Amino acid sequence: MLIGQEVLRIMDLEKSFGQRVVLKKLTLTVRQGEVLVVVGPSGCGKSTLLRCLNGLEPVNGGQIVFGGQYLTDPQTNWSQIRQRVGMVFQNYELCPHLTALENVLLGPVKVQKRKKTEAMAKAEHWLTRVDLWDRRDSYPRQLSGGQKQRVAIVRALAMDPEIMLFDEVTASLDPEMVREVLDVILNLAKEGLTMIVVTHEMAFARAVADRIIFMDDGRIVEDSAPEAFFRAPATERARRFLNVFHYDDIHAPNPAKAEPSKDANATKAEPSKDANAKAEPSKDAAKDAAEGLGPAKGGGAP
Numbered sequence: 001m002l003i004g005q006e007v008l009r010i011m012d013l014e015k016s017f018g019q020r021v022v023l024k025k026l027t028l029t030v031r032q033g034e035v036l037v038v039v040g041p042s043g044c045g046k047s048t049l050l051r052c053l054n055g056l057e058p059v060n061g062g063q064i065v066f067g068g069q070y071l072t073d074p075q076t077n078w079s080q081i082r083q084r085v086g087m088v089f090q091n092y093e094l095c096p097h098l099t100a101l102e103n104v105l106l107g108p109v110k111v112q113k114r115k116k117t118e119a120m121a122k123a124e125h126w127l128t129r130v131d132l133w134d135r136r137d138s139y140p141r142q143l144s145g146g147q148k149q150r151v152a153i154v155r156a157l158a159m160d161p162e163i164m165l166f167d168e169v170t171a172s173l174d175p176e177m178v179r180e181v182l183d184v185i186l187n188l189a190k191e192g193l194t195m196i197v198v199t200h201e202m203a204f205a206r207a208v209a210d211r212i213i214f215m216d217d218g219r220i221v222e223d224s225a226p227e228a229f230f231r232a233p234a235t236e237r238a239r240r241f242l243n244v245f246h247y248d249d250i251h252a253p254n255p256a257k258a259e260p261s262k263d264a265n266a267t268k269a270e271p272s273k274d275a276n277a278k279a280e281p282s283k284d285a286a287k288d289a290a291e292g293l294g295p296a297k298g299g300g301a302p
Contacts, residue, residue: 003210004032007067007163007194008053014061015048022048024218025062030163033192037205037226040215041241046198049215050165053196054078054087067162083112086156087165090172092148094140100151101127101136107159119158126154130184146177153184163194170201182208202242206230214238 008030015023022045030036038046051057053064055071055078064071071081094103101123108119127133130150140148149169156164166185170178182204189195189208199205205212205226212229214222214237222229222238233239 003034006030007032009065010053010062011065012062013049013052013059013064015045015052015057016060022218023052023059026218026220028213028220028223030194030196032194035189035195035197035208035210036213037197037199037209037211038213038215039199039202039205039241040221044215045218046215047167050087050167050196050198054082054085054165056087079111083107083159084162085165086159086161086163088149088152088156088167088169090168092140092145092152094148094152094155096140099137099139100132100143100147103140103151104155104158107155112159122158123154126157127151129187130154144177145173146180149173149177149181150184153181157188163196164188166195166197166199168198168200170199202230214241216241 006029010026010028013023013026014021026045026049028036038049040046048057052059053066053071055076059072062072066081066085069076069081094100095106098106104123104127105116105119108114108122109116123136124133127136130153132147132150132154135143135147138147140151143151153169169185170181173181178201182201185195185197186204186208197205197208209226212222212224212226213220214229214233214235216237221235222233224234228234229238230242233242
């Protein structure tokens with residue numbers, strides 16, 4: 001897919017949560033049709049970067065320019081910008097009282113004021129593309145995690161965004177459901193949709209990316225082509241992140257390992273008289289932690 005003109009420019013972007021500086025003068029550009037994949041250790045600022053790009057977090061410094069418009073301007077109409085910059089979250093963020101189809105129609109009809117017939121045609125197109133048209137009348141509680149995430153992707157696509165932001169969209173899914181979501185994103189990449197994808201799925205990142213951005217401690221450490229990054233990362237920090245090693249080191253015999261004794265099975269330890277005794281349950285068993293309700297404005301973790 002050919003890469004076009006610049007659509008997004010980030011210059012010296014800074015973001016702090018109290019005394020903690022999360023983004024430290026980040027600078028990068030994204031071009032039309034480009035798939036930028038952002039990787040890095042947890043807490044390095046990847047998700048915070050996306051939230052700043054979509055106006056969910058105010059920035060402390062720097063500039064964000066999208067389509068020639070400075071988004072850091074206090075007069076920015078974020079409601080309008082979010083119609084052009086779609087975002088899909090880790091935890092779906094679907095309206096539980098609406099069906100899959102109603103969730104998809106909500107933005108085009110209520111926000112963009114499109115005719116319902118037009119919005120319905122687009123919803124049918126996208127839900128069919130992700131094999132969910134037959135589940136259009138199901139509520140989120142009746143869908144699997146992978147199905148809910150695909151509905152969330154379709155909901156964003158129904159707004160005809162110019163760029164899509166994906167924030168760890170497989171993080172809360174079972175391994176069996178990850179592939180069905182990644183296949184949707186991979187197909188969108190082949191069709192030339194501009195995307196910024198935050199992920200820990202390294203094989204997927206290598207397959208889908210035009211560029212890899214490796215972040216650590218709020219900074220961009222590497223910005224390179226995927227093959228160069230995964231085959232020969234330029235920095236020691238990236239090499240440690242990728243855990244580069246030689247399989248020969250694993251399969252080579254260990255000379256220090258002692259041979260098993262010939263008499264190893266000659267005698268067996270006599271079972272303890274208390275071997276079958278059952279431990280008493282703890283009286284102070286910890287309660288299960290309640291799950292969060294999803295990203296709230298101003299409170300997202302990096």
